[in-house]
Amino acid sequence: MGASSVSITRIIPTFLGQGTFKEEFVLFSVRLPRVIILALGGLALAAAGTIFQSVTRNDLADPGVIGVNAGAGVGVTVFYLFASTNLQQYVFMLPIAAFLGALLTVGCIYLFSFEKGQGIQPFKLVLVGVGFATALSGLMVLLMSTAERADVQFISKWLVGNIWGIDWPYLWALLPWFILCLPILFYKVNVLNVLSMKESTAIGLGVNLNKERVLLLFLAVALAGSAVAVTGAISFIGLMASHIAKKLIGPKHQYFLPVALLIGATLLVIADTIGRILLSSATIPAGLVVAFIGAPYFIFLLIRNK
Template sequence: MIDQRIKKQRVIIIVLVSLLVLIALLSLGIGYSSVSFDRIIPTIFGEGTFKEEFVLFSVRLPRIFITILAGMALALSGAILQSITRNDLADPGIIGINAGAGVGVAVFFLYFPIEAGNFVYILPIVAFMSALFIAALIYIFSYTKGSGIQPIKLILVGVGFSLACSGAMVVMISSAADQKVDFIAKWLAGSIWGTDWPFILALVPWLVLLVPFIFYKASKLDLLAFSEPVAVGVGVKVEKERLLLLIAAVALAAAAVSVTGGISFIGLMAPHIAKSLIGPRNHLFIPIAMLMGGLLLLVADTIGRNAVEPEGIAAGIVTALIGAPYFIVLLLRKK
């Protein structure tokens, strides 16, 4: 049975990787400054014109890599949160972690001027510290002595903190310069703003460190997804593991949204789709969820970027249009 699932997992991974490559090639060739599809491969191998090389290497490719990596990070964050809270509705955007990271980004951007070269690399750390503080508050207010985390209460508290953080950002930008207001407004809408190679270098280390850690903890996540007595009965230090995994989930989400803006619902949809394809075992569905998260965000950004030229629609708005109905259906099922 396990061998069959592993074979099925491999097939699904091959299909998703193929779809990612296909959508990436489509995204490379369409846009305000289009590059014909028959010129993409020659340009990649250095046989393109200056315009073609500029569009591909300076504009399109870094944006595509950012959306895929950020989608993967958000999907993994959502998978962790759903397991440790035993709540299928958990998502870093819905429960306020993304908005918490946004407050830190806004404060840092508005009030702590720093050299442009260092700004990119410090931003994920600032977002992480801010998101971790908000996540701790959400956890405290959602916890009930004797019964632990209440799923619906977690959602309600998280939504409340998310609205409060978004309101705080609106207050902060009300007296800021127009240029800075534009940046924060784009961040709130989920517009992919970190579209240059240094942003990829700022995001990759978080994934390189945390993805192997999460795979190492996959069996613990399986146990935490059951009832607390079951986890304790097999020797899991529940609070310690839950805290470590929560910090990892916050770090992944904060690193992603620090360069993409306020993207929601990727962390909700990708794990659900992966579980429906392969089952609830974390070591099986997590790779699929990550690929699905990258694919969903890439598709959303490609649609949004080309929907209204030249500005387009923010990827966060596209994911919300898809994810909000999905969330409502799941919420009704939980009742």
């Protein structure tokens, strides 16, 4: 679907090498890398959102809401301003730059929301995260004010969740992060179940809270940072995917986590498709489509959790 399309009846023949040049170009060079990258991005954001909600025991936690995406954005922006037009040559460095920016942000948020003897304060973490997200957005504006016009256009599109890393090299840049992080995440599902309980219960069950929290937050930052490095600043995917999966399957992570990942991937692919076909004269960024749905849902959860 889109400006250039392939009939659904021609997809399988094209995969089998029986398509025309146009069909093969649209499928293999335009649509397929975009869809796979979108699916991986949505999956990563859903995984990160699930981790943040479980570790902090806060249903409002999301990498976009608490400033992780903004931190990753600052990392990508600083790197982009140095790499400039040679960005394609440094495609494998983008997730690393995003990861470092997000890691520094989460470290600061963790520090400011931690109280001695009580640990992380869930609601305080969200408030601190929102504050950091706002501050980092201001830093992004400051960086934009010193950049060239072409650079400002790229950063502006990135900020509203415009999918830009849609070629095969960006997919190869993302894959190592998923291959490393996802097996560890699924290995830790029982730890996530315990961390979702009261802190005293988790300690009674013999869980080293600080060690497990740091490891899981590290995974969440790696997944979210690598995703937003190529998809742009997209919020609410992690928030919605996790909640929908819990409603459908229940609260046990070994059951709802795979469903949450599938929902996250589906949401981002659908949002991008809507943005591409809704207007014939322009493309609406996927981040805006997701925000149009996710922002009211976040407000609903905020009111319900008062």
